[in-house]
Amino acid sequence: MKTVKIIVDGVSQTVSAEDPAMPLLYALRDDLGHTNPRFGCGLAQCGACTVLLDGTPVRSCVLPAIAAEGKHVTTLDGLGTQAHPHPVQAAFVEEQAMQCGYCVNGWIMTGAALVRNGKKPTQEQIREACSSLVCRCGAQLAMIRAIDRAAQGAL
C-alpha cells in the first residue's frame, strides 16, 4: 500500500495514501487526529482547512496528501501554545477575534504567514490577502484587527 511520510508539527508521520487524490485534510484529521484544520467546503473556497506547507499556507481540503511527501506541515497545534503563543494567536486572544471560532484556524494560519519573518503588511494588504477566507458569523473586522496588531508587533 502506498504510504506518505509527512512531518506534522515537527513529528514524522506515515499515512496510507493508496488513492493519490486523497486530500491532505483527511490524512490530518481522520488518520492523524489533527482536528484544527477544519472541513468547511472541500473546494478551497473558505480556508477553514488551512495549514502551512513548508511555511506556505495551503488549502488541505484539496491539496493531495502525496503533495506533502517529506514536507513540514504546521497546524494550529504546532504554531504556539497558551504559554508560548504565536504573535497572531496572542493577538486573536487580545482582540477576542471570533464568534463561533470554526473558521479561526484558517485566519490564524493565514495571518501567521502574512507576518512571517517580521513582515509588516498594511491593513489594506491584510484585507486583500484575507479575501480568500470566509467567516460566516461576521467576525472579519476583529480578525483583521488581530492580524494587524500582530503585524505591527504590538504584542
Place this chain on the structure above:
Amino acid sequence: MKHGRGAFLAGGAAALAIVAGLDGFRAVALAADAALEPDARLATWLVVGRDGIVDAFTGKVEIGMGVITGLTQIVADELDVPISHVRMTQGDTARTPDQGGVGGSTSTQLGANPLRNAAAEARRVLVAAAAERLQVPVDRLAVTDGIVFDTERPTVSVAYGALVDAFATPPKMTASGEGFRQNIVGAAKPKARAAYRLVGKPIARLDVPGKVFGPARFAGDVRVPGMVHARVVRPPSVGARPLAIDEKALSAHGDARVVRVGDLLAVVASREWHAVAGARDLVVRWSAPSTQFPAQADLGAAMWAMPVAQSDKPIERGDVAAASAGATIVEASYVWPFQAHATMGPGCAVADVRPGKVTLWCGVQKPYALREGIADLLAIPQETIRVVFVPDAGSYGRGGFDDVAADAVLLSRAVGKPVRVQWMRSDMTMWGPKAPAIVGRLCGAVAEGKMTTLDLTLRGFNGGEISSHPDSAGNFLAGQLAGHANDKPRVEFSVYGKNSGAYEVAALRASAELVAPLAPMVSPLRTTHMRDPEGPGTTFIVESFVDELAAAAKADPIAFRIAHLKDQRAIDVLTKAGASGDWIAGPAASAGKRTGIVTGRGVAFATRGDSMVATVAHVSVDTRTGAVSVTRLTCAHDCGSIVNPRSLVGTIEANLIQSMSRSLYEEVTFRGGSVTSKDWVTYPVVRTRDLPKRVDVVLVDRPTLPPYGAGEPSSRPTAAAIANAIFDATGSRVRTAPFTKANVLAALRA
C-alpha cells in the same frame, strides 16, 4: 418539567456537594430532593463542591456569541466566587435542564434567570450555614472568592467547600414556566446590579483560548470507538427519488458501501476519504423533480400570484381612509429573497444507536426538542435517547444541524454501528432549510411633514414550515426522505408591529399573509428560522418605506422617525447613531438623481423584543456599474443592562457584518426544480476587501433595566440603512434585495 433526565443519574442520599464523579454525587443531591420536581431542585441547576468548585448546568448552548461566558459571570457574581471556580455544563439532555435551548435572543434575558436565582439561593444557604458554624450573625458576614468571613474579624472564616456537607436537605425552590421561560425561585433575592463585580465588565470570553490554541473540539471532531464515516447523497432536485443505483465505482474506495433508508442515500466507510470519494463517484438515476420552481427573476410577482394559504389577524389602529384624506400618498412594493444559513461548518453529527440506548452528539440549538424529534423518527421512547451538544459552527437558527443529526441516527441504526455524518458544502447550502422570501406592498400618507397612515401587507413563505422546534420526524429532511410527512409545521408570519417597533401614526393597518410551500416534501426551499426569523426582511421593507415617507415629507430621516416615536430609548438610539455616524441633517437625496461615483448616508431603526437599535450606513455607489460599497456602519444599541460589554460589541459588530453580507450579496438561486446555490461561489458572502472601512458600535447601558436580548436585534436595520443610503446617494430606491449590481442598476434605470 421535562422527562427522562433521572434515567441517567443514579440514586442515593443527601447534600449540596460533589467532588469527583460529578453525576454520582450530584445524583445524591438530586435524590435528596426527590419530592420535588427535577427542575425545582437546586442541584438540577447548580452544585457546590467540597473543593469550592461550582458546577452549573444550563440548557443554553454556546453558538458563538459568548452566552456561556455571560452566564458564568452571573453565577460567579451571585455566589462571590472567581469565574475560574465556575464550571458550566451546557445542552445535554442527560445532565442539563431543558430551557428550550437557544433562540429568539433570549438566552441572557430569560435563560439566565434560573441560574441567577439558583446561585443566589446557594449563597444564601451557604452563608446561613457559615453563620451557624462561625457563631456570627448573618448580617456581619461577607463572601470573597468563596470564603465566608466575619467583616469585624476577617480571620474568622470558612470556605464554601467546608460547608456543603451541612445540607442534609437542600433548600426548597419553586419551579415555573417552560422552555425559554423556565425559572426557579428560592428565598434569596439576587443582587442589585450595583453590587455586581463581574456583570457589566468586559470579561474575556472563556471559550476563546481553546479555539485559538487548538484544544477546543467541535461537533466534527467527535470520535467514538467502532465509528464509521458516512456521506449523504442528495437528490439533484426537489422531490427527486433514486430510481437506480450503480455501486460499481465504490469498489475503488475501500469498504465503502451504499446504505439506503427510504430515499435517504448514503455511502458508509471505515475511512473518511472512502466515504467522500464513494459518495462522489456513486452513480444514481433520479426521477424528475416533483415540481418546477417559479423563475428566479419573477419571484416577487410569483408570490403575489400565489393564493394566500393563511392570513394573520391584521393589526388595525385608526381609520386609514380618514387619516389619508388630503394627504400625499406613497405606494411601493418590495422583495426580500430566500437566504441560506450557509454555516461555516456544513454540519456534522455522530450517532450511536443501540437497542434501548441512543446517544447523539451534535451542535443543535435545541437539544431537548431534537430528542423529541429523534424519538418520533426512530419510534422509540425519548427517555432512551441522550442528545449531547458539542459546539459547532455558528448556526443562526434552525439551519441544517438538526437534519444532519437525523441522518446520523437513521444511518447508525441501519448499519448497527456509531456513524459520523459530515455534510459536504452543498448538503448545507443547497439542501439546508432556508430563510423565507418575503414581499411587501405598502401605502402611506404624509401630511404637514408627518406620516398619517401606514398600510402594509407582508406576504411570505412560512417561517415555521420547518419548525425551529425539531420535535417530529417530518421536521427533518431525512424524515421526509424516509416518508414522514411534515405534519407539525408552525405558522409563522412575517409581521410588522408585533415583534418590531411601530411608529405613532394616526392610522395603521398591518396585514400578514403566508403562501404555501413551493413543494410540501423534500424541498431545498423549505423554510424556517434564520437569525431573527422575519426581522431582516420585514425591517428592510418597512424601514425603507418609512424612509420613502420621510423623503415625501422632505424631512430629515432621523428627525422624521423621532417625530413619530415616544419611547425615549428609541429616540436615544436614533440620536446617538446619528451623532456617532457623522449624520448631516437634511432630507435624503436633496441633490436629486445623481450619476458617477456618488455617496450617501441612510438610517434605519428597529426593535426586537425589548431591545432597540438604530444603524447609520454610509455608502458609495458607482451608478455606471451598480456596485455598492458600504464604507461605514454606526450602530447604537440598547439591550437594557449590559452583562459583558466586550462580548456584546463583538456580537453586534458580527451582526452588522453578517447582515450587511445578506443585504448586498445573499440570495438563494434556483432554476427548474433545483436550488443552484451550493457553495461560496454560487452563494457569495462578504469578503474582507469589501468590508466597511469603519464600524462603530455605541452601547447604551441601562443599569436599571434587566438585560435584554442582543443576539439578533442589530441584524435588523442594516439592509434598510444601506438601501436608504443608496437612495440618498443616487436618488433611486432599491426595493429588491440583495443590492447586487443587477438589482441596483435596475433600480437606477427604473
